[in-house]
């Protein structure tokens with residue numbers, strides 16, 4: 001049967017879903033509606049290699065327009081501003097109306113904005129999309145002292161890139177460690193040391209009281225009355241799922257769009273995937289929302305299968321990375337449900353990993369090391385987690401013993 | 410084809426099964442693998458970003474990059490999983506008297 005399938009949001013989850021639907025369904029119309037006037041592209045390089053000029057715009061696209069044409073996937077640059085789930089219709093600002101039989105929502109997430117009392121809205125920069133990355137890149141080229149508000153992954157990646165561009169960088173973080181509570185303090189401290197070694201200043205436990213503009217530069221007043229002078233401000237203070245469009249509808253929302261393990265929402269024929277979805281994970285037996293490259297890809301693929309009628313559970317063990325200076329940090333599984341923590345390694349040159357176990361089984365792990373040093377072990381950890389392997393703590397904690405010995409074939 | 414192109418990598422027991430070793434020759438780096446059906450060789454650096462694949466995970470016929478989990482088929486070099494999208498170069502391998510040789514062009 002020929003269906004009209006609409007994918008709302010032309011990012012990573014959207015494009016992977018579209019191609020997966022086409023693999024399983026050669027007849028239906030597939031249309032991606034995206035408000036960015038760009039084919040789906042990778043966001044991770046925006047804070048890293050794109051700022052560093054090691055990757056250009058053309059390197060970021062997942063697929064060329066030829067691939068989409070060959071697979072008969074339509075991409076339309078349009079912003080949707082109203083939905084009518086009852087009549088299965090989407091409305092755009094220009095009065096265009098789109099009818100669907102099945103809808104995938106993959107609207108991603110958006111940056112939280114600082115609440116400032118004075119009129120500095122246009123002076124603070126944020127990074128989520130290519131346009132913003134281009135603007136930041138252009139402006140920083142003639143700035144010297146840059147302040148990043150928020151010591152999360154994206155803020156720290158920008159701090160690393162700008163430092164490599166010979167800028168003086170200050171990071172202000174409200175919490176008592178970098179990268180939030182999800183990352184073990186020991187690992188956060190190792191990353192912090194690397195930033196400091198490269199000349200970045202890291203200020204923890206401080207809140208912004210006030211920002212004032214002075215002769216084109218800025219003065220940031222902190223809650224301990226200290227004053228920072230800076231000529232450019234970027235904020236990375238976390239993000240929220242892009243769900244404003246659905247707030248007054250029947251769609252069930254709770255920290256994103258609530259979906260089951262088949263990417264199905266509370267409304268029939270409406271699916272959600274990627275950053276926007278708070279999905280049920282059957283392995284962990286709970287809902288979670290992830291903002292990661294691997295998840296956007298695999299969740300999109302899973303949604304695509306389900307939309308095409310191939311009923312498929314989403315069971316991927318979460319995984320994400322962050323690259324800062326010569327460090328590669330990786331996180332697998334979940335690290336907030338444990339009764340035991342095991343440390344593997346102490347030296348960043350060989351990699352340091354913390355495993356989080358419950359009932360002798362790994363639930364998650366977080367590691368950091370010089371590029372290449374933790375990836376293999378983290379990957380094996382995902383496999384051990386997935387297979388519910390009872391692990392020998394001795395092997396986990398001894399870096400001289402190979403972890404692949406633990407994988408049961 | 411001239412004989413000189415075959416470069417000795419090491420002895421066949423220098424690699425465990427389903428594993429790899431890194432081999433540097435002049436200014437290039439290679440990875441030499443022992444799979445269940447024999448020896449294979451590829452470029453030693455990921456095509457996505459410059460990271461050594463020697464630290465990657467070999468599973469069946471695939472090598473997975475340690476940095477962003479890009480996956481390549483070891484025998485064909487084909488990039489199988491993003492963010493890797495450019496194929497990895499492969500090289501012929503031969504075994505002679507328990508020694509592994511790769512042919513570099």
Ligand SMILES: Cc1cc2nc3c(=O)[nH]c(=O)nc-3n(C[C@H](O)[C@H](O)[C@H](O)COP(=O)(O)OP(=O)(O)OC[C@H]3O[C@@H](n4cnc5c(N)ncnc54)[C@H](O)[C@@H]3O)c2cc1C
Nearest residue numbers: 009011012013035043044080107108274275291292293296
């Ligand atoms: C700077 C940066 C660096 C990152 N680095 C890493 C990293 O190192 N490692 C990692 O694992 N992950 C990283 N991520 C996270 C990863 O990129 C995201 O998790 C992933 O892009 C999510 O994909 P998505 O399809 O859910 O959403 P997105 O890729 O954000 O796509 C959503 C799209 O929907 C569009 N949209 C929204 N509302 C509407 C509407 N009403 N009408 C039409 N279109 C709409 C948006 O404009 C956007 O184009 C990074 C993200 C950013 C921003």
Ligand code: FES
Nearest residue numbers: 455457458474479
């Ligand atoms: S460096 Fe190998 S996948 Fe990115």
